[in-house]
Amino acid sequence: MEKFDIYITGVGGQGIGLLSEALLRAVDHSGQRAIGADTHGLAQRGGMVSSHLRIGSGVNSVLIMKHTADMVIALERHEALRGMVNYLKEKGTLVYYDTVWQPLDVRLRKAREIKNEDIERESGKRDVRVIRELEEDLKDARMQNVVLMGRIACDGLIPGVSVDHYERSLSDLMDGDLLTKNLKLFRRLSGRA
Amino acid sequence: MCPGCGHRSAFHSIKKALKDSDITVADIGCHTLGYLEPYRMGQVLLCMGHSSGTASGLSLFNNSRRVVAFLGDSTFFHTGLPGIINAVFNKHNFTLIIMENGTTAMTGHQDHPAVGRNFREVTQKVPVRQVLEGLGVENIREVDTYNQSKLTQYVEEALEEEGFKVIIAKHPCMLKFTRELRRKGRPLPNPVRVSEKCNRKYVCVSNFACPSYQITDDGSIWVQKDLCIGDRSCIQTCPSEAIVPDDK
Numbered sequence: 013m014e015k016f017d018i019y020i021t022g023v024g025g026q027g028i029g030l031l032s033e034a035l036l037r038a039v040d041h042s043g044q045r046a047i048g049a050d051t052h053g054l055a056q057r058g059g060m061v062s063s064h065l066r067i068g069s070g071v072n073s074v075l076i077m078k079h080t081a082d083m084v085i086a087l088e089r090h091e092a093l094r095g096m097v098n099y100l101k102e103k104g105t106l107v108y109y110d111t112v113w114q115p116l117d118v119r120l121r122k123a124r125e126i127k128n129e130d131i132e133r134e135s136g137k138r139d140v141r142v143i144r145e146l147e148e149d150l151k152d153a154r155m156q157n158v159v160l161m162g163r164i165a166c167d168g169l170i171p172g173v174s175v176d177h178y179e180r181s182l183s184d185l186m187d188g189d190l191l192t193k194n195l196k197l198f199r200r201l202s203g204r205a
Numbered sequence: 206m207c208p209g210c211g212h213r214s215a216f217h218s219i220k221k222a223l224k225d226s227d228i229t230v231a232d233i234g235c236h237t238l239g240y241l242e243p244y245r246m247g248q249v250l251l252c253m254g255h256s257s258g259t260a261s262g263l264s265l266f267n268n269s270r271r272v273v274a275f276l277g278d279s280t281f282f283h284t285g286l287p288g289i290i291n292a293v294f295n296k297h298n299f300t301l302i303i304m305e306n307g308t309t310a311m312t313g314h315q316d317h318p319a320v321g322r323n324f325r326e327v328t329q330k331v332p333v334r335q336v337l338e339g340l341g342v343e344n345i346r347e348v349d350t351y352n353q354s355k356l357t358q359y360v361e362e363a364l365e366e367e368g369f370k371v372i373i374a375k376h377p378c379m380l381k382f383t384r385e386l387r388r389k390g391r392p393l394p395n396p397v398r399v400s401e402k403c404n405r406k407y408v409c410v411s412n413f414a415c416p417s418y419q420i421t422d423d424g425s426i427w428v429q430k431d432l433c434i435g436d437r438s439c440i441q442t443c444p445s446e447a448i449v450p451d452d453k
Contacts, residue, residue, distance in 0.1 A: 121410075
């Protein structure tokens with residue numbers, strides 16, 4: 013495959029680092045070439061965090077140029093809008109977890125909270141497919157990233173990567189009870205329970 | 206800054222003691238984030254360890270605008286010492302507030318000399334206060350930043366004094382603290398919630414500005430439980446006493 017670019021975003025602390033590492037490894041397990049870049053440190057302290065993941069033989073730089081990402085994965089609603097508007101190409105796919113961690117301007121009452129209707133409207137302008145996820149009963153918020161991973165696996169959103177590949181990458185990164193818990197959640201969502 | 210961050214309590218308190226004309230000098234670390242809204246603590250920033258030196262320069266021939274410098278405990282050891290020695294040696298007139306959170310937070314919680322261990326073994330502790338005393342600093346105050354009224358009082362007092370004053374504003378990094386609690390499988394305290402006593406003064410969300418506080422379209426405030434770590438440092442900030450632990 014020439015290229016498939018994924019821009020992953022959210023607020024520091026949501027597990028974007030783990031998610032992007034897991035996706036990178038899943039792509040690697042599928043035999044495809046993958047390169048990427050993470051954010052650490054400063055961004056974590058309540059700021060926006062993003063990772064770039066680029067798949068395919070035709071990519072050289074690890075950074076995705078604006079408006080060219082094939083897919084944007086977001087762990088929070090505001091960052092989903094930001095990611096889509098800045099990085100997603102026309103006709104691209106937006107997958108987002110619909111939790112709200114309001115950015116500073118909203119909390120300082122300088123801007124209003126973004127609603128799902130805003131995302132619908134902006135996606136319409138760009139002919140973007142929107143996949144919205146929310147697990148109301150999720151006990152541990154830190155597992156929201158695995159919910160998204162399950163959905164991505166279930167719908168086969170990353171070309172060439174199967175459910176097996178995702179499971180193997182989770183096993184690479186976790187063990188013991190942590191792995192068991194996350195695999196259980198992943199399997200429920202990926203359709204292989 | 207993270208939910209529960211001791212620096213938030215510190216800046217919230219310190220700001221109350223300052224006049225608009227006072228000058229704040231930031232250094233490098235998580236505390237640098239105090240320069241952002243709504244705290245705006247840190248108008249000048251250069252490099253690691255510069256704050257004492259820059260503050261010293263800004264204080265010269267300056268009788269109207271009081272100068273306050275910030276310094277993290279890691280940067281204190283890294284490059285902060287010469288500036289402090291200079292302040293003692295040349296009898297400079299400013300207040301240095303050392304933000305002691307017991308780690309090198311911004312870059313991933315690396316240890317520093319006051320922690321008592323390095324990446325592989327236990328080490329001899331080099332306590333911040335002891336170093337200051339050893340360098341000849343005489344005017345030292347120390348307080349837990351969660352004790353916000355005390356910190357405000359200390360800053361007010363120090364600003365009225367002549368010479369080089371140091372305040373150690375101490376509280377452990379809460380990101381590190383909660384990570385360790387979780388690693389040990391210990392539960393976090395219950396988060397807080399906003400009660401009916403809320404009069405929409407918005408101190409919690411817009412002045413103290415802990416990211417756990419969210420605002421709805423109709424102007425009511427709620428606490429995002431995924432973010433709140435139950436530190437309770439916000440409770441004292443509410444003028445209506447409307448913040449309470451969530452018992453559910």
